[in-house]
Amino acid sequence: MSNNLPGKRNPLQTKLWLSNFGLLMTVLKTFVFGIFLVLLYALFGDSFDFQKTPIQSGNRVSNSVAMDDDWDKVENGIHLQTGLIYDANFDIVRAHCTACHSGKLVAQNRATREGWLQMIRWMQETQGLWDLGVNEPKILDYLAKNYAPEEVGRRTNIDVAAVEWYILELENK
Amino acid sequence: MKNKGISNRREFLKNGSLTALSLAIGMDIVFAKNLPNHLLPIILETDKAFNLPDKHPEMTVLNDRPINAEAPAHLLNEAITSGDRFFVRNNGIPPEKSSIDPNTWTITIEGESAVNSKTYTLNELKGKFKNYTYQLTLECGGNGRKEFNPPAKGNQWSIGAVGCAAWTGVRLKDVLADVGVKSNAVYIGYYGKDTHLSGDPKKNPISRGVPINKAMEDESLIAWSMNGEPLPYLNGYPLRLVFGGYPASCSGKWLHKIVIRNKIHDGAKMAAPSYRVPCKPVPPGTKVPNEEMCIIESMPVKSLITSPKTGATIQVGQTLPVSGHAWAGDLAVKAMHYSIDFGATWQTCELTAPANRLAWQQFSSNIKFPKKGYYEIWAKATDSEGKAQPMVLPGWNPKGYLNNACHRIAVKIV
Numbered sequence: 340m341s342n343n344l345p346g347k348r349n350p351l352q353t354k355l356w357l358s359n360f361g362l363l364m365t366v367l368k369t370f371v372f373g374i375f376l377v378l379l380y381a382l383f384g385d386s387f388d389f390q391k392t393p394i395q396s397g398n399r400v401s402n403s404v405a406m407d408d409d410w411d412k413v414e415n416g417i418h419l420q421t422g423l424i425y426d427a428n429f430d431i432v433r434a435h436c437t438a439c440h441s442g443k444l445v446a447q448n449r450a451t452r453e454g455w456l457q458m459i460r461w462m463q464e465t466q467g468l469w470d471l472g473v474n475e476p477k478i479l480d481y482l483a484k485n486y487a488p489e490e491v492g493r494r495t496n497i498d499v500a501a502v503e504w505y506i507l508e509l510e511n512k
Numbered sequence: 513m514k515n516k517g518i519s520n521r522r523e524f525l526k527n528g529s530l531t532a533l534s535l536a537i538g539m540d541i542v543f544a545k546n547l548p549n550h551l552l553p554i555i556l557e558t559d560k561a562f563n564l565p566d567k568h569p570e571m572t573v574l575n576d577r578p579i580n581a582e583a584p585a586h587l588l589n590e591a592i593t594s595g596d597r598f599f600v601r602n603n604g605i606p607p608e609k610s611s612i613d614p615n616t617w618t619i620t621i622e623g624e625s626a627v628n629s630k631t632y633t634l635n636e637l638k639g640k641f642k643n644y645t646y647q648l649t650l651e652c653g654g655n656g657r658k659e660f661n662p663p664a665k666g667n668q669w670s671i672g673a674v675g676c677a678a679w680t681g682v683r684l685k686d687v688l689a690d691v692g693v694k695s696n697a698v699y700i701g702y703y704g705k706d707t708h709l710s711g712d713p714k715k716n717p718i719s720r721g722v723p724i725n726k727a728m729e730d731e732s733l734i735a736w737s738m739n740g741e742p743l744p745y746l747n748g749y750p751l752r753l754v755f756g757g758y759p760a761s762c763s764g765k766w767l768h769k770i771v772i773r774n775k776i777h778d779g780a781k782m783a784a785p786s787y788r789v790p791c792k793p794v795p796p797g798t799k800v801p802n803e804e805m806c807i808i809e810s811m812p813v814k815s816l817i818t819s820p821k822t823g824a825t826i827q828v829g830q831t832l833p834v835s836g837h838a839w840a841g842d843l844a845v846k847a848m849h850y851s852i853d854f855g856a857t858w859q860t861c862e863l864t865a866p867a868n869r870l871a872w873q874q875f876s877s878n879i880k881f882p883k884k885g886y887y888e889i890w891a892k893a894t895d896s897e898g899k900a901q902p903m904v905l906p907g908w909n910p911k912g913y914l915n916n917a918c919h920r921i922a923v924k925i926v
Contacts, residue, residue: 439709441577449663458665465780467710491661493904494917497822497888502922507824511831 452483582672586821593675604717623771627692647871648756656915664912681735701777702764719779756870796908810841840895
């Protein structure tokens with residue numbers, strides 16, 4: 340009965356199994372890593388040649404939010420590298436939208452599903468955006484959910500919570 | 513390499529899911545031949561908040577591809593805006609800096625309404641025509657877009673996509689006269705050396721212009737210098753147009769060609785809805801057909817409180833000096849007021865005359881507050897035709913242009 344327990348094998352079988360499994364895993368890992376590299380190259384191939392990158396000197400912008408090593412990760416629901424909300428269909432949005440422009444352009448805009456569709460049509464008609472095919476509704480799902488308009492009226496209050504209060508020293512009393 | 517990368521990427525994206533895409537590419541070829549040794553570090557660089565060349569570290573970067581950055585109000589306190597604080601509105605990718613040689617840079621003037629076609633080197637331009645320096649205000653047509661409701665698409669500019677620099681160059685009208693302008697000319701259009709975001713070499717990122725009357729004004733310049741220095745790289749180095757008072761998109765950067773047109777120029781982003789507003793006012797959220805959208809010409813009257821920075825806390829009884837700038841498109845500002853009671857009463861500010869036509873003007877005042885508490889200082893400019901800034905958002909338009917609602921800062925008296 341004890342021989343029927345899952346995972347219970349005699350020592351020789353176990354050794355063979357582990358050996359084969361280890362080899363299989365190595366092959367799989369290599370393959371997956373290879374795909375990963377190809378994917379990265381296809382997405383970001385034009386940025387490899389950093390001699391050509393126009394941005395390379397000057398001061399770091401003050402709103403930099405992460406350091407070199409941990410940029411491609413999600414923090415507080417935001418994917419740091421793109422600045423986009425990490426949610427269902429993120430990968431598709433990232434692939435199609437950040438191919439031409441920064442994710443920051445997406446993240447700063449707000450629209451209804453219809454409004455986002457209009458932006459996509461405008462990009463297709465004038466900016467060379469391709470047919471999004473079966474991914475279009477997925478992209479719209481993501482955008483309409485995560486970047487929907489808020490009702491703010493004719494003019495919002497000054498964002499008092501965001502004001503950095505400071506003591507202003509004046510000559511006069 | 514660059515175009516190849518984009519082309520691969522596009523093929524890759526057209527094919528559907530990421531996994532299918534990665535399999536569709538010849539992995540051995542890409543991997544073995546094209547993958548540079550520094551692959552991973554550069555990948556990590558890709559979308560990082562980066563260094564804007566020659567720009568102040570406090571500039572707010574709205575978008576890094578294409579680059580769009582604006583100044584917070586307090587950075588714009590100078591009467592003449594420094595190059596490192598001047599906003600950047602790029603529609604495409606600037607030419608590589610290493611590829612720009614001012615000694616070999618040329619500009620060509622041609623078009624249906626040009627009598628001749630002529631090409632000048634930058635040095636010929638400087639030597640052949642009289643040089644002029646003017647302080648000219650440039651403001652992005654979408655400055656203030658962030659506040660529109662329903663929201664308008666595009667870069668969500670708050671208040672800092674404006675600046676007034678001292679530009680040096682030659683008068684466009686002198687150069688046009690040298691080429692010869694036919695009597696049927698109605699518009700000029702420009703072409704720059706920036707490239708389209710998609711990487712498609714046949715597409716221009718932007719090619720706009722101005723009516724011939726604006727082109728013929730004294731202050732309309734082909735400029736190579738800002739504040740006595742070569743143009744900042746992101747602001748069009750080595751050569752650009754400057755049309756003060758019009759949407760800054762009219763003032764083409766990395767300029768290498770001007771066309772004199774016998775019709776309204778039809779370059780990229782001239783067509784609706786770009787840089788156009790409804791010809792007739794519409795309710796917020798209206799879908800406006802393209803044929804009912806009209807090209808923006810002069811920008812509206814506007815002002816900015818640049819000192820103190822919002823958030824100032826002072827003692828009760830102290831007098832607060834405030835100052836800033838006011839401008840009015842192709843008009844002048846005739847009056848400047850502030851309110852500390854949400855627009856119930858308005859006090860007059862001191863206002864300087866412009867250094868020259870189309871330069872912004874400086875206002876200042878000393879404010880006393882009646883008691884402790886939270887205040888907002890609102891600034892309102894009035895142009896030479898009597899039009900003043902609104903306190904709420906002006907006419908809604910689909911693309912969110914021309915928001916000239918009064919600027920507000922918050923102060924506390926303790």
